[in-house]
Amino acid sequence: MFFISHRRRAFLRASGVSIALPLLESVGRGQATSEATETPRRMVCVGNEFGMFPGAFWPAETGRDYALTSLLQPLAAHRDNFTLFSHLDHGLKGG
Secondary structure, X not given: OHHHHXXXXXXXXXXXXXXXHHHOOOOOOOOOOOOOOOOOOOOOOXXXXXXXXXXXXXXXXOOOOOOOOOOOHHHHHHHHHOXXXXXXXXXXXXX
């Protein structure tokens, strides 16, 4: 008899927590807004330069007005929609 009541209490406790989960902002979508907004699409690409010549990929100058390299030319139409980040390796050499 004790075993059954213990399981029942555990079930009730767990169901009470699961009912509250949608109210948590980090679990659910949060509160609905009056107007529907579309979440912008995002993509992150990380490359380790396996078999790539860095001089043909990374622009020589920094800032918004850099000249596109030969490997970046196919992305010219999307130039205003992406950002290049370099030197994220913390200076580590050899792996």
